[in-house]
Amino acid sequence: MKDECTMKTETQLSFDADFDLSNAQITVLLVDDQPFIGKMIGSMLKEEPDIIFHYCQDARKAIHMANHVSPTVILQDLTMPDVDGLQMVKYYRLNTFSRQTPLIVLSGQEDAKVKADAFALGANDYMVKPPDRIELIARIRYHSQAYINMLQRDAAYRRVEEQSAELEIRNQFIKKTFGRYLSDDIVESILDTPEGLELGGEKRKVTIMMTDLRGFTSIGERLPPEDVLAIINIYLKSMTDIILKYEGTIDEFIGDAILVIFGAPVFQEDDARRAIACAVEMQQSMETVNKKISRWAILKFVWGLALILERLLLEISVQKNDPSMGLLEAMST
Template sequence: MSSGPRQTSAPWSDLLLRNMAELREQYNAASAQLEAHSRDDFEKLFDGAGKLNEMLRDPDSNRHDVMNVLSAIRGYSEMLREDLGTVQPDIDAALSRLLKAVDSANNESASTDQPARARRTITSEPGFILAVDDLQENRELAARYLSRSGHIVVTASGGEEALRTLDQADVDVVLLDLMMPDMDGHEVLRRIKEHPEWRATPVIVISGRQDMDGIIECIEAGADDYLFKPFNPVLLQARIKAGIERKRWHDREELYRQQLERNEKFIRATFGRYLSDEIVTDILERPEGLELGGDLRRVTIMMSDIRGFTTISEQLAPAQVVTLINRYLGAMTDIIMAHQGTIDEFIGDAILAVFGAPQRRDDDADRAVRCALAMQDAMADINRRNREEGLPEISTGIALNTGDVIAGNIGSERRSKYGFVGHPMNVTSRIEDASDGGEILIAASTLEALQGDYRTGPGRELKVKGIDELLTVHPVLGEQL
């Protein structure tokens, strides 16, 4: 076996070309014993040597182009060593010396004198890799390298093609060359990192440029890593493994976030039919709000119901009763929520709502009054629709009272509700019993809490069951114009 040239003091180009010539001799002697795919790889390797020789003779050649060719030479040499190292020892030794010359060209420490079977391997979860490079041999090498490790590799010859691929597939890692004719790597990197669906995709820049300003520019633009051509394949595998792991973590976090959003929408849509938006929000944002108990709140309480509803319902078919009550409650619910009231419950045709819990506002009493006025105004449209469908017209009485109640979760660990307890609740119910159809009665406590100007009728005193003191109430006629 020929020992080959060992002049370590020779310029790297001379050393590399001499080693290439030695390799060709070894190949010519053994080509008949090689498989077709290995012979193809040797032809591509020798084509690269020819291009390199031409570049070295051309004073206008730039480092990036030279590094591209060296990357191809290194890639095919690495793969040939993996394929032939144990069966063609002479060729393996020649390839080892060639790779050492390539390393010296890139000022890397030579480590290629180990047999291919002893080199460190990097195992990672298979990923979907996009390799972007304008040189076909570099794209082919990337695909060959990474496919051997179980990755699915697609290639793009330019920036526009790369962006189309990203738009059509879920890419785990992008390997990106910088110098390309149609759209350079800097622009591709910028577009990837500005795109809301691509920005989390790791981008590894692989370039023959080694100027520090260019490296910093790429990292600042969002590149996850920067490798020099000709790259170390083991190092590339390690970087790809790290990139895939980052992408997988991001995908899992994104899936978890989407699941949380769907769950929250479901909770809001489902429980929003039974609780006010404010209570649902309070539960979602403050889980301790589910604990039993409550606190003292100053609130304005509203109660309303349909006058004579029992008699009306006895004269209608069950389906008509449901239509009538749902139309009424649906319209009233929208109005109460628009005025930021909390609906505590529906009791048949009656509505119990509170202004001031779970969130307190300075204008709770005013919003309650404006809400009651809007509810009475809405009765004209409800009755118009009732007449059109042959249903009876209805009227409602509404009562408002302001006082201190305990607001919180009431019930047991198995079944509870957000509700209100206190004497003012009973007072409001008694005032509502005394209201006529189309009338809004407010207690003196609510009248005193109002900040706006409203037209009210003469006050009257009520003596109601279960309450010793007389209650003074006023009918609300509207807002002052």
Template structure:
């Protein structure tokens, strides 16, 4: 039974015990009604036929039904089945009243859904006691059903909230990392011996912000980074974060892949093309500058309430330097990364550049991929 059904069954207010008496004989019915009329905690209604009894069962909301065994329009066991078929009385106790004690008939009625069997006219004290017993049992059943329904709803709400939290977790973290966090609180700090890190930044963006409203800047960045995220996913590369107008990604983690250098080079070239197309279409006076470096990193999750997956190490720093020391519209990479690309790409040697904290570093520009075949 749902919470709504349980609530509707318990909705009527007034005396605690509501008794529906069903008997085709007016004398018997009114006698039973009078037996209970003096009970302050009971309200009694009397019906003489099946149709009006079923209507009263819906409108009156009885907590106990006293029903005659033999009626001219319907047999007693069938009447019990009809009460059981109504949502409003599906669980309401039905006490069958009979002129004689018939064990076989009693057994059949109890098996068919009746709650009790009394020979009429019963003793008033016993009748009131049985009505209270069955009515209170019915109230406990409604309370139990309502509690179960509330528990089911709470479990369903919890499941939806868990699903929502997991979806959010997978949005901000790589799938494999999110799955590890779902298994329980833990410190995630992994060493990856060989990955390729990319930084992309927009040259001239600061000047652009001075000519645009805050809303226009946010909408522009959203369009650009959404396209970058889409391209990264296409190439199987993990976007790490955005920092202002900069975008960072890594290839080769959290799951290792042997072609991470080539995959990142392909992505870098495609990012430049995609950005140039967008800049031309929107008449933006800015170009994309990209830096790459390959090597070991430490990757992990930081934060307690707001998780962030990030990278640390010299490889990250040097990739960032490649971007800042690069040129607009070009992909700048270290000689380490260039050597890993082999003959599959066109690369122009730039020579040594001085990098703060590193001294001279040999670098190159990635021009494009050579035709396959």
């Protein structure tokens, strides 16, 4: 038996989420003003190697001791000289570190009214002194294991919540990074299959579209830089909306040129058909684009297209430190 109100801090049950609760030991704290009760219960538990026993004779120090030894069950005497046992039950439940700790009230009498009061204040069990050894150990194990299981469950929930928060941060990064170049459906597909973001790539058949504005370089040389920027923004905004509408992947902007892939990172059977439909609508939208830039009093732009309808075998790589998608190799098939 430990000395009165001793604290064995090296065996404390941790409430830290990083603590391995699978190896948590049963820890008993007995609070009783009668030393012979302490010796008796200590003797009962002495032959149980998996049970750590602590004894506190002074009820005024019980809460302090409970905070340090983190018991898996508290045995609280009902009749104490300084603090009433029922009042101690209330104090345990108000204390952060013992609020959920199983509490067994010990009493010298079998009184239904006292039992009811103890349970109403938060006690988990009630035993008459002196307790039977087998029954006492059984109840200690039962309540302690239930408590340890609860701590393990809560720790698991905290880990899940932390992982969910980390995943949400990652998903927001992906949405922010790829959202300007990919449709919402494709971004969601990437989030559902994160292995697609691993270093390296894969061979895949895709359809590629390359578009530009014919004569843009010579026209741009005759305009102030701010006008060139305004014109290219109008054009790229209009084209980007259409490309995303048809679930194309914008691989790269090269001045006024746009390189678009259909079939990566998500392959669909109608990639080539959508690429053609996308090209047609982009061509039709040039009338609107030319109207928007007419205030600069320049010639209408002519839109150029190179659409590879022969499917290509491409190696596509999405690097962890570079969110762009690169075409590393292309071969006609």
